[in-house]
Amino acid sequence: xxxxxxxxxxxxxxxSEITPPAVYESRRRLMRLWAAGAAGAALxxxxxREALGQQAPRPGKLAPLPAATSQIPGAVTMxxxxxxxxxxxxxxxxxxxxxxxxxxxxAHRLVTRPWSVxxxxxxxxxxxxxIEDLLALAPQEERVYRLRCVEGWSMVIPWVGYSLSxxxxxxxxxxxxxxxxxxxxxxxxxxxxxxxSVLEWPYVEGLRLDEARHPLTLxxxxxxxxxxxxxxxxxxxxxxxxxxxxxxxxxxxxxxxxETEPRTxxxxxxxxxxxxYSNVNPAVDHPRWSQATERRIGEGGLFAKRRxxxxxxxxxxxxxxxxxGMDLRKQF
Ligand SMILES: Nc1nc2c(c(=O)[nH]1)N[C@H]1C(S)=C(S)[C@@H](COP(=O)(O)O)O[C@H]1N2
Ligand SMILES: [Mo]
Numbered sequence: 001x002x003x004x005x006x007x008x009x010x011x012x013x014x015x016s017e018i019t020p021p022a023v024y025e026s027r028r029r030l031m032r033l034w035a036a037g038a039a040g041a042a043l044x045x046x047x048x049r050e051a052l053g054q055q056a057p058r059p060g061k062l063a064p065l066p067a068a069t070s071q072i073p074g075a076v077t078m079x080x081x082x083x084x085x086x087x088x089x090x091x092x093x094x095x096x097x098x099x100x101x102x103x104x105x106x107a108h109r110l111v112t113r114p115w116s117v118x119x120x121x122x123x124x125x126x127x128x129x130x131i132e133d134l135l136a137l138a139p140q141e142e143r144v145y146r147l148r149c150v151e152g153w154s155m156v157i158p159w160v161g162y163s164l165s166x167x168x169x170x171x172x173x174x175x176x177x178x179x180x181x182x183x184x185x186x187x188x189x190x191x192x193x194x195x196x197s198v199l200e201w202p203y204v205e206g207l208r209l210d211e212a213r214h215p216l217t218l219x220x221x222x223x224x225x226x227x228x229x230x231x232x233x234x235x236x237x238x239x240x241x242x243x244x245x246x247x248x249x250x251x252x253x254x255x256x257x258x259e260t261e262p263r264t265x266x267x268x269x270x271x272x273x274x275x276x277y278s279n280v281n282p283a284v285d286h287p288r289w290s291q292a293t294e295r296r297i298g299e300g301g302l303f304a305k306r307r308x309x310x311x312x313x314x315x316x317x318x319x320x321x322x323x324x325g326m327d328l329r330k331q332f
Contacts, residue, residue: 058225059084065222067160070141072215074318077144082155084224086297091231092149093250094199095184095191102193103231109190110251112235121181121257124172131235135221138166142225143218145241147248148280148313154294159239160222165213173209173257180212181205181262182238183254199265205249206262206276207240208322216241216318242315244278275332279323280313284332 058064061084070076093103096110117134120126129137140160148154168180186202188194194201211217218239221228228234233250240247246266256262266274273287282292293306312319323331 060226062226062229064225065140065160065227067140067142067222067225070143072141072143072163074216074315075141075143075145077146077156077314079144079146079156080298081144081158082296082298087155087157087223088229088231090153090297092151092245093193093231093233094196095186095193095201095203095251096231097193098196098198106192107230107234109192110185110230110234111187111190112230112251115235115253117236117252118254119167119171119256120254122174122177122259123257124174126171129167134167134219134236137170138162140221143216145216145218145239146313147239147241147245148294148309150244150246150274150278150286150291152289152291152294153297154307154309155297157223158225159218159220160225161218161220161236161239163215164217164219164238165215167219167255168213171257176259177257178209179258179261180207180209181254181256181258182207182249182252183256184249185251185253199269201265202253203249203265204262205238205247205264207247209257210322211240211319214319214322216315242280242312242319244280246274247278277323277328277331279328279332280309281311281328281332282309283311284329 089104090100091103092100093107096103096106113131115131116128117131118126118128139162141162142158142160144156144158146154146156182205184203184205185191186194207217218241219236220233220239221236223229223232228237233248233252236252237250238248238252261276264274264276266278267276280291285291291309294309295304295306299305310316
């Protein structure tokens with residue numbers, strides 16, 4: 001059993017003493033499966049997460065989006081999941097305003113049905129995919145990723161979706177395709193933020209093709225076991241866990257394969273501050289502030305200690321080889 005010893009040496013009660021019997025029973029089944037080697041490493045991870053009382057309950061606010069726990073290495077962090085309330089009220093979605101509270105207040109205007117995504121450019125089979133077809137294109141998985149904003153805060157979010165590579169394989173990129181551009185919704189009727197020229201609209205992001213094909217690059221349709229709330233990028237968004245949050249475009253409408261590096265919205269707005277790669281890198285400061293530490297949302301209070309930011313946001317083992325031989329100070 002997992003027993004944690006607090007800072008003061010206090011022994012926390014065994015999980016069996018604080019868990020309702022039904023939950024405990026299902027956990028024991030899971031543990032037996034695990035011991036028998038029938039469950040994968042990720043499932044064992046969930047057993048551990050649950051034993052620590054850290055599994056995020058479904059909030060019951062939006063339609064459920066069932067998903068199996070991802071088996072992809074690195075896809076499920078054991079860290080404490082951020083409260084749903086925090087993850088849905090402290091957001092960056094400049095199309096709805098630049099204050100952290102604007103998206104939660106304004107994004108109800110976003111119309112998410114009907115919705116389709118144009119997938120084109122240097123591919124053998126360009127197509128427009130309806131959202132229902134995209135939802136059904138591959139099995140939905142739950143992945144618990146860290147998300148770190150370049151502003152110096154971070155969250156841990158259980159996303160629901162599947163690897164973007166599943167969609168990429170469908171359209172068959174040509175040999176000349178080297179990059180992928182992501183274009184997000186820009187509708188002046190529903191997005192009051194478009195009146196501001198803080199960014200050039202539509203919001204555009206980009207990845208190298210091999211980054212886009214990495215199994216951890218997630219096309220997300222949901223979080224916390226439910227469909228995405230509008231403020232988090234409904235009906236579908238990108239989540240690239242080893243890069244700063246701004247690389248993960250919300251409310252995608254077009255995915256385009258190109259030969260040349262896409263010109264991204266943040267790069268156009270401030271080229272000296274936002275490079276194309278934007279990998280989480282504590283050793284490369286933002287020109288106006290350090291990136292060495294971060295504040296985990298929910299670890300509140302004036303005296304909450306900042307955490308040390310990890311190289312590639314903690315995903316170095318999985319993605320480090322993508323950047324072998326590159327000078328990440330120059331290609332930031
Ligand atoms: N379309 C669009 N996508 C966007 C943004 C945005 O302003 N517009 N902000 C980005 C930034 S800076 C961050 S940190 C994340 C925040 O995602 P979250 O609100 O779900 O935590 O979304 C990213 N995706
Ligand atoms: Mo961000």
